[in-house]
Amino acid sequence: MATRARKQLTLDARGVYYRQLNERIRQAASQGVSRFVLNNVNGQRYIATGLVGDLVFDIHGVPGQDMAAFMCGPLIRVSGNAQDGVGNTMDGGKVVIDGIAGDVIGYAMRGGRIYVRGDVGYRVGIHMKAYMDNVPVIVVGGKSGDFLGEYMAGGIILLLGMFSDKRCSPITGRSMGTGMHGGVIYVRGEVPEEQLGPGLHAQPVGADDLRTIRGIVKDYARELKLDGEDILSGGFMKVRPFSHRPYGNLYVPA
Amino acid sequence: MHYVLIGNGIASIGAIEGIRRQDARGAVTVIGAEDSPAYGRPLISYLLAGKIGPDQLALRPEEFYKKSGVALKLGTRVLRVDPKAKRVHTDKGEAVAYDRLLLATGGKPFTPAIPGLEGPGVYNFTNLDHAQVLISLAKTMKRAVVVGGGLIGLKAAESLFDRGVEVSILELAPRILSLAFDENAAQLASRRLMDAGIAVHCGVTAKEIRRDETGAIKGLLLTDGLFLETGVVVIAIGVVPNFELARDCGIKVDKGIVVDETMRTSDPEVFAAGDVAQAKDLLTGDNRVVPIWTNAYNQGFCAGKNMAGAHEPYVGGLAMNSISFYGLPTMSVGTVNPPEADPDYEVAATLDEKKQSYRKLVFHQGRLVGYVLVGDIDQAGMYTAFVKFKLPVAEETRRKLVSGEPGVLLWPDEFFNQTWNPGTD
C-alpha cells in the first residue's frame, strides 16, 4: 500500500480551525488525494472523522478530540501523543500512535485497529463490539487507567504494560472489564485480581490465544518499530466474560 | 372456423372448454355414437350399484352445450374421415365439413380370445347400454363372474354385488390391481372385497365359457380346472385405443394416434385427445397411451385451445387412480411399482393393517415420483403436488412426507409465493 504512488497533500495546520482543516481534507479526498501530511497539528478535532476508504494520514503534533471517530478505512500515524476519544465508534482502518493517548480510546469500536505505544487513560476500549468478521483490536504498549474494556461486547484488547512512564502503577486501573459480555482482554504478565471487575478472573492463555497474540504483536511491532519477539517473550493472561448475559437474573416482573 | 369433435366423452368436454377459452365464436359440432349427452364413464359402476340415478349421469348441465354454442349430433357414427376434403362422413349419410377436427374416439374394451365368448350373457363395462342391461338382469340373476381384477373389474364386481348378485372375480396376475397398485394395497382391497362376500380368484383366468343348448351361459371353466357356475360374464380387462378412423385415413398411429406436444396429429388440421391418443407422460416425458380420466380431459382441453389458435404444449399426463371398495378409499399416483433393481428409487411404506391404512411413497433422485394411499387419503393432493410439480424433497420434507404430514409450507418459498401469492414480491 505504501509503495503505490499516492496523490499527496501536505497541510500546515498551525492556527487553522478544525472545521476548515477537515473541510479541506474532505475536499482533497474527493479530488483523489489519498495521502495527507498534516504538520503542526495542535488540538484540531475530528481529524479523519467519518472518512472512508484507502487514505493515509501522517500527523505531526497533537491531534485533538475524537480523531478517527466513525472512521472506516484510513490509516493514521501520529508521531506524538493523542488526546481523548481516538477511534470513537470506529468501523475500520488503523490508528498508530507513537506516544501516549488519552481517555475513552476506541469507544464502541467495532472494527479496525488502534495501536498506542505508551500509556492510555481511563475507559479505554469500553463497549467494543464484534460482529462476524469485524473484530476490533486495541493494543496498548504501556499501562491503562481504570475501567479498561468496560461493557466490552466483542473484540480484542492487548495490554502490554511495557512502554510506560508510570513506573509504580499497576498495569491496569481498577474495575477492568466490568460488565464485560463479549470479547477478550489479553494482558502481558500478571493481572492483579483486585483490579478486575466483579465476577471476572484471569486465566492462562491457550495455544489459539497465543496465535492470535502473535499475529497482533507482529503487526504492532512493525508499525511502531519495536522488537516483537521481546514483547512475545513475556507470559500472557486473558480475561473473558463469565457470561454473555451478566445481568440476566437481576430483575423480577413487577 | 368450424370445429368438429368426434366422440362425446370427457376429452370432448375438455376440448369444448378449451376452444371456448380461446375462441368465443367459432362453430363447434360434436358427433357422438351414443345417444346420451356426455356422461362420466366411471359413473357406470355407481349407476349399476344404484348409488345414482340415470339423471345424474350427465357431465355438464343441460344448458352447457347451448351456452357453449355447440351443435350435437348424437347417435351418429363417423364412418370415414377425408382429410383432403376436410370432411367427415357419418352413418346418417351426412358429410360434415370441418376446419379443425378432433379425434376423441376413446378406447374400446379389450376382449380376450376365450372359447364360448361369442353369444349372449357376456358384457363389458364401458358403456351405458351394457350397464342398463345388467341392471335389469340383476333382478333375476343369481351369480356373475367378472373377468379382470383391475379397477373396472373390481368396481363392476362391487356394483353387481350391491344389486344382490353373487360375484366372483378372476385375475390372471397373482393379485388384483396389479397395474396401478402394489401388493399391500391390493391385499387390503382384496380383503375388503372378500369380507364383503365377493370371491376373488387370482392367478387364474377363464379357459372356456360353457353354454347350454339355448346358448345361455352355464358357467366358466377356469385355467386351474375349477368350474364356476354363472349366467353372466363381465369382461373387464381393459381398453385399447379406438384409432381405426385415424389409421384408415392415413393419420399416423402407433399404440394410439400419434400427437405432437400440442395434441396435433400428423395431419395439421386434425387433433387427437383422450384414451385414443398417444401423448406425453409427465414423469417419463415419453409419449404413451395412458387411458386415465384426468388425462383425457386435460388433453382435450389442451387440444381445444390449440385447435383454436393457441400454442400451448401439453404438460403431460400423470397416471392417477382413485377408487373405493366398500368405503375403503385407495389412491395411486405416478410411479408406484419402481423397478426393483434400480438403486435410484427409494420406497417408504407404512402399513397399519388394523386401521386398514397404507401409505407408500416412491422417491427418485430427491423427488417424490409416486405414491399409494389406502384408507387415510386426506393428504393425497399434497402428495400429488410433490409429484406433479417435481418439488425438491430435503431431509425435513422427506420426514414429514413419510410420516403423513405433507403440506404447502414444505414447498420452496419462491414456488409457494408464485403459487399462492402471485404478483407480490
Next chain:
Amino acid sequence: MLFRPVNNNYHDFVIDRDKDRCINCKVCVRQCSYEAHYWDENRQRVMHDNSKCVGCHRCEALCPTAALTIRKNPSEFRDNALWRPVFLKNIYKQADTGAVLLGAMGSPVDIPCYWDHLLLDASQVTNPSIDPLREPMELKTFLGSKPRSLEFATARDGSRRLKTKMPPQIELRYPIMFSAMSLGSINYNLHLAMARAAEETGICYNTGEGGLHKTLYRYGPNTIVQVASGRFGVHRDYINAGVGIEIKIGQGAKPGIGGHLPGEKITAMVAETRMIPLGSDAISPAPHHDIYSIEDLLQLIYALKETSEYRLPVSVKVAAVHNVAAIVSGIVRAGADIVAIDGVRGGTGAAPCMIRDNVGIPIELAIASVDQRLRDEGIRSQASIVAAGGIRCSADAVKAIALGADAVYIGTAALVAVGCTLCARCYTGKCPWGIATNDPKLAKRQNPDLAARKLANLIRAWGHEMEEMLGGMGLNSIESLRGNRDKLRAVGLSREEMDILGVKHAGN
C-alpha cells in the same frame, strides 16, 4: 395450583370464560404466549391458569365468540390507604427473588397530568374560526436551527434570492413523529410499518438505538437515526442514512438509567443490524462514556456534524428532569439543532419500576420552562423543541405546541395504534400483540401493511383534529400556535403551576 409459590396466587387478573359461549375452538390457546389458556386432555376442553395472565387482552380481542373477559382479580387485601396491594405484592416478589422490580411502558402511577388541566381557546364572533375542510390549513413544520434574521438580494427582474445560508432542516407534514423505539425492542415489521407510515404521511420515525436494517435505508427521507451510549449499529453510512441524527442522552421512563436488551431478543436480524453477536445481551450504559460533561456533548455533536458534513441537523434527546431548562439551554449552546425532551410518563420496553415511577418531571412543565428559558436567553430560534412522553391524543399535541414545542414524538400512542394494550411485559419478549418481540411466531402478528395503515391513519386523524382545533382558534398555520400560550387556560392549577406553564386560569 399445587406446588407453587404462594404469592403466585396473588395474581393481578382473572380470566372469565363464559361457558355458554366458549366452543373450545382453542383460538385463545394459540394466541396466549404466556400459556394462560391450555387444552386440557383429561377434561377435553380449554382451561386457563389465571396466575399466568398478564392482562394483555389478546385472547379477549380474538375470541370469536366473545366468551372471554379479562378482569382485575377481585381478591383484595384489607383496605389500607398507605399499604396499597401493589406494594405488598411487590415486596412478596422481592422477598422471594432478591431482584429489582422491572416494569415497562409509561408509568402507571398517578403523576399529575397537566394536559388534563389545560383547555384550548376557540374563536367566537370577534374573529372567525376557520373551516379546515375548505380553507387552507398548514401543519407543516421544520425542525432545526433557524437563523435570527435573513438577508435577501433582489435581482433586476425583481425576484428575490436568499443570501443567508439556511441551517439544515427536517421537514414534517405534521408536527408529529414516531419516537425512538429500537429494532430489537420492537421488531422489524413495526420498523417497516413506521417507516412506511412516515413516508406516507410525510413525517419521520426514529430508529431508536438499535441501528437501521439494511432494507430500511430507502426510507431515509423519513428517518431520524439515533446514536445512544451503546452505539449499536452506528457507523458512517448509518449516520448519513436519514434526515437527522439524534443523540440519546436520556429517556423519560428511566432518566439516568441505561438500557438492556435481553439476549432472547437478539435474533439474527437484530444481531446483524446492531453489529453484535447472536443471543448476547445488548447493554446500553446509562451515560455515553465519552460524555461526562456538556463540552463532551458538544464534542459528539460536532463529531456527528463532521461525519455528516453539516448536512443534517443533530438532535439531542434528554429526559425531563428538575433542571431541564438549564440543561437544554446548555445543549442548545453546545450546538444541538433540535432538543427532544421526554417527560416522566414516557414509555419504555423495560425500566426498573422505582425509576420509572419516581424520577423525572412531567413533560408539560418541562416544555413550558424550557421554551421560556430559551426565549429569555434569546436562543429559542437556535433549536427546535420536540416534546415526548405521554402524548395521548391530538389535543395533548396541540397543547404541547401551544406551550412551546415545535413537534411531538409519539411512542406509546403509535404502539397502541397497532394493538398494544399496555400490559407492560415488553421485556419478556413474548408480546402477544407481536410488538415487543422478535419471536417469529409472534412478530408476524404485526402485518406491516396493516400496521402501516393504522399508523398512517392515526397521524392523519390527529392531523385533522389539530387542523380543527387550529381552525377553531382562528389560526391557519401551526407556527401561529407554537408557543402561543394565550390559546391555553388552566383549570384547577395552583398559581405556581400556572406561572411555570405561563398560562392564565380559565375565566381570566
Next chain:
Amino acid sequence: MKRVYPNKDFCIGCHICELACLTAHSKSQDLIIAYTEERTAEGLSPCKRVFERGAQCVAISCRHCDEPSCVAACISGALRKDPETGRTVYDEQKCVGCWSCLMACPYGAIRRHPLKAKIVKCDLCQGREAGPACVQACPNQALVYEER
C-alpha cells in the same frame, strides 16, 4: 377474477378463518351453534385449512385455478369452471365421492365431508355480500380477496 390470496408471512395460525368459513356455510349462521351442533351432527366442516410448520403457518383453500386439476379429474361433472364468474363451482348433488379431485388437486384444497361421500370445497362464499368470510374475519389481513 377476485381470489383469496394467503400470505404465509403474516398468517398467525389462529384458525379464525376456519371458524368464519364454518359459520358462513352453516344453516344457523351462528358460530356457536355451527361449531358445537352442526359440526358434529351434520358434519359441517370448513373449506379452509391451516398448515403449520414451526413458526410458519398459512391458511389455504381452493385457488379457483384457471385450469383446475379437480375439474379435469371429476368423473361426475360435480366440479366445473363457471365460464361467467371464472369460479370453480361445485354441485354437491352430483358428487359421487370418488375422491378423484381430492387426489388431483395439488393444492390440498379439497377435503372429504366427514359424514357423507361428498367433498367440501371453497365457494368464495358465493352470495355473501361482504365477500369471503375468511378474509373478513382474518385479524391480520393474511388473507386478501382481490383481483391480481
Next chain:
Amino acid sequence: MKAAHRDFDFQKDISGCGIFGVIHKKRGLLPGEMPIRAMACMHDRGNGLGAGYAAYGIYPEFADKYAFHLMCDDEAGVDAAEQLLRRFFDVAESEPIPTRRVPAVRKPPVVWRYFVSPKKDRPAGYRSLDELDYVVSVVMRINTRVPGAFVFSSGKNMGAFKGVGFPEDIAEFYRLEEYSAFIWTGHNRFPTNTPGWWGGAHPFTLLDWSIVHNGEISSYGINRRYLCENDYECTLMTDTEVVAYLLDLLIRKHGLSKQMAAKVFAPPFWDEIERMPKAEAEAMRALRITYGSAMLNGPFAILVADNSGLFGLNDRIKLRPLLVAEKDDMVFMSSEESAVREVCPELDRVWMPKAGEPVIVNLEA
C-alpha cells in the same frame, strides 16, 4: 436579555374596525377634512369607543425633530413625563395640542406635544444605543414607568391623534380640519371588551411607524413572545402594537424590505411555495422557517404608514376587506369603497388586492 415574567397575564383587546388611508405620492398636502369625512362615512363600523388618525407632513417647521404626542391623566403626569423627557432630549418646543371641547368626548386626558432631539450627552446606560433605539427606549420607559403618562406618537414630521369617541368626534376634538398632510390614515374602532382607554385607540405608533388595523390577530400570543425575545415589551393591551414592533424589528433592525415584511406577516401557503421558481421558493421557505413566530394569523387588514409611504396588507385568506383606489397622484386604501367615493367621487382605478399581497405606495423623493 429581559425577563418578561408573567407577560402572559396581559389581556389583549378584541375589536372590529373600519380603516382608511390616503397618500399623495408627490407630497401634495391633503386637507384634514378628507380623512374626517371618509371616516364619518364608515361611522357604523365603530361603536364610539375609539378612533384616531395619523398624519404625515404636518410639522414641516420641526421636520428634523421627534414630535412626541403625550397623553396624561392629569397635569402631574405631564410634569413627570416632561421631567423624564428632558433628561434624554433637548426640547425645541413644547405646547398643549390644540383641542376643542366636544360634548361627545368625555373626560379627555391632557394632551401635550414636544419637539425634541436626543441629547448629545446621553445618560449612562443609553450611550451604546443607536438613535432610534434610544428614542424607542425612552418611549417604552415613559409608557411603562411613568404613571398616568403615555406617548402616543413619537416620529418626525408626523403625529397621531386618537381617543375614545367616534372618528368625527375625535377629529373635532383635535381640530384636525386645521391640519394638512401628504399621508393620512384613519381608524374607527369597535372594541368588544376594553374599557374606553385613549391609549388603546388606533393608530398605534412607534417612531414614525403608524398602524391602523382592522381585525384580530389570533397569533398574538406567540407574536408577543417572539417580540419579547427581541426586547420589545408588549404592554398596551392591543394586538396592533405587535404589528408596529414587528415592523420595527423586521424592517429597521433586520433590514427586510416592506415587501418581505409583508410576506412575513402574510406568507404564501406551502403549496404555493412549492410551485414557485426555485430561488423564490427557497427565499419564501426560509422566510417562513425563520419568521414563523412573526406571522400574523387571523383576520386582518392593516394600513401602515411612515415617512416613506403607505402600505396596506390583508391576511392571507382575506378575512377582512381592503380596497385600493387611485386618482391622479393620490392612492386611497379603505375598508369600504364608499368612504373613498365620499371624498373623491371620480376615481381612475379601483381594485381589491389579493389576500396577503401587499400594496406599497412610496412617496416620491
